[in-house]
Amino acid sequence: MRVAMIGTGYVGLVSGACFADFGHVVTCIDKDPSKIERLERGEIPIFEPGLDDLVARNVREGRLFFTLDGAQAIKDADAVFIAVGTPTRRGDGHADLSYVYAAAEEIAGLIDGFTVVVTKSTVPVGTGDEVEAIIKRVRPDAQFAVVSNPEFLREGAAIEDFKRPDRVVVGTEDERAQAVMRELYRPLSLNETPIVFTGRRTSELIKYAANAFLAMKITFINEMADLCEKVGADVQQVAKGIGLDKRIGSKFLNAGPGYGGSCFPKDTIALVKTAQDYGAPTRLIETTVEVNDARKKAMATKIAKAMQLEDLAGRTIGVLGLTFKPNTDDMRDAPSLDIVPALQALGAKVQAFDPEGAKEAAHLLKDVDFKAGAYEAAEGADALVILTEWDQFRALDLDRLKLLLKSPTVVDLRNVYKPAEMVRHGFTYASIGRG
Ligand code: NAD
Structure with missing residues (x-):
């Protein structure tokens, strides 16, 4: 053909x-x-x-x-x-x-x-x-x-x-x-x-329904993560415990800083608008959009809290990963586009590394010091934030990291590391929904 x-x-x-x-x-x-x-x-x-x-x-x-x-x-x-x-x-x-x-x-x-x-x-x-x-x-x-x-x-x-x-x-x-x-x-x-x-209209709607459902699933586990933090439970075990139920499924149950990317944000909003126009509002999706937007913005405060600070004036934050997920250079609606400016609004200087997204990120983020590698992004920082779970951030040399950081604080927004291991290495460690 x-x-x-x-x-x-x-x-x-x-x-x-x-x-x-x-x-x-x-x-x-x-x-x-x-x-x-x-x-x-x-x-x-x-x-x-x-x-x-x-x-x-x-x-x-x-x-x-x-x-x-x-x-x-x-x-x-x-x-x-x-x-x-x-x-x-x-x-x-x-x-x-x-x-x-x-x-x-x-x-x-x-x-x-x-x-x-x-x-x-x-x-x-x-x-x-x-x-x-x-x-x-x-x-x-x-x-x-x-x-x-x-x-x-x-x-x-x-x-x-x-x-x-x-x-x-x-x-x-x-x-x-x-x-x-x-x-x-x-x-x-x-x-x-x-x-x-299917019919053409049905097919068009299937795409939005699929993306909205996935966005809702992520938002659901993100809210469970917040609850886990309050009640001393572990969201990864909650995800495993519910995900093994075939009616629920284990995919898309990784708690994090909020969804982003080139599809979910725009497609959820577009679906909400279509549904409103037709007089059949999709309240679950409206709430998903609201909850997710607020979540991304709240991440800067979470980071400051992990550092036991209210504002970040005079502090440097090292950021690992800027793209909305690993293995892409796509920066469209990446959570970093909310989180980095929010950190800066609290007074922080941001130094960051992303394996593939830095060039595009440089057009979208102001006043960020782009570094050549993960350790360079950690050097001299008051805290290190893992924002995107690129494979190369999964096995960092923790002793080296600790020496490079000004203060050994890691905020892991993707739950890459084990809390006990981080504590054993002498870090102040915060993650998502793990007690
Ligand atoms: P993109 O922005 O990467 O690519 C769109 C391309 O179309 C651009 O290169 C642009 O120059 C070109 N273009 C626009 N008008 C043109 C024209 N008249 N003639 C020739 N070229 C033209 O977008 P994308 O991420 O590939 O997404 C495309 C569509 O697919 C969107 O509707 C998106 O929602 C959907 N989609 C994207 C993904 C994803 O992961 N990116 C997944 C599923 C569906």
Whole structure:
């Protein structure tokens, strides 16, 4: 099959490279010239484990192309994917669909022969109807079907997630489009991946329901963690004890500083807005959003409290990890973007290290002293905060750390270390929900 992928970001590039690896001929299109130039030079604009090899192999084997001008690729395509951003719209919290609609206009002018237009971007219910209307308006003669095919990959494990998903969701009632989608994902039938065919609106809602549920699950365990701290219980054991119940499941029960990232914050708010518009408010999700926002902001006070201080004037905090999770350079809505400024507002100087996110973080965080490694970030600090659980922070040399810190205080917002071990090494240690 011939695929055109509009938008070559975290989702478009991974999806495009994986479809090429399935054997399809894929052209990834982006309007950002620097992105396309880098890809043409063989550079990967994002950090995603394994993506460089996957892209290089498929380019070499003549199945993966990059272009600024997608006209020919769209004309030739059996399926055109829309994988552009849908950030929060300024002012009202709804998803900003301007990039999706602009892509639909572009596609409309170009499609040739029966073409499946696939919305891979996360879009609110009814967006597929609007994409269809745009294409019909521009090209009343066009033969096409608009399909919703939301993406569930996780940054940091994106290739594995794309190639071995729990399920693929395809929203269309058009049989020709269903056949094209089945053919595109045929290699997944080898590992018996369920393909869930639904109506388009249902498919659009499945994506938001999934993200909102996961955000709620994290927020639930975060609240349990706060309670654990008050009553002298251990949230990790609570998580284990409930997670072994198959109705609950053990995933997404790691208490932390609050969820962030490029999806959960914007998608929960967008779902809340859609639900309000339709007069069916999602109170649980409204509360999840509120609780999570407050939690991130409260982390600075938690850190100060661990240091037995009310304000942090004249103190230096070392921060390990700035991205919203390990194995990505994505800084969008990372908890660090709330926590670091809140520490600074309490008077602290912040020195930080992130293995992949520092370059992007430098654009988003002011007055942070970026260091070259974890030990450098600890040196001379009054406390060290673990904000993102990169593997390289899991086995730090504790004796060395203690010597480097001005005062041996570690605030572990990801529960990487064992409290008893930290105390044995002579640290003042605080973590999340462990007594
Ligand atoms: P991104 O910002 O990394 O990439 C979007 C790309 O689209 C950018 O490179 C931009 O230049 C390009 N673009 C925008 N308009 C264009 C146009 N008209 N023509 C060509 N290129 C255009 O975004 P992302 O993280 O890949 O997310 C894309 C969508 O997928 C969003 O709706 C998001 O919610 C959803 N999603 C993201 C993830 C994730 O982990 N990042 C996971 C699942 C779903």
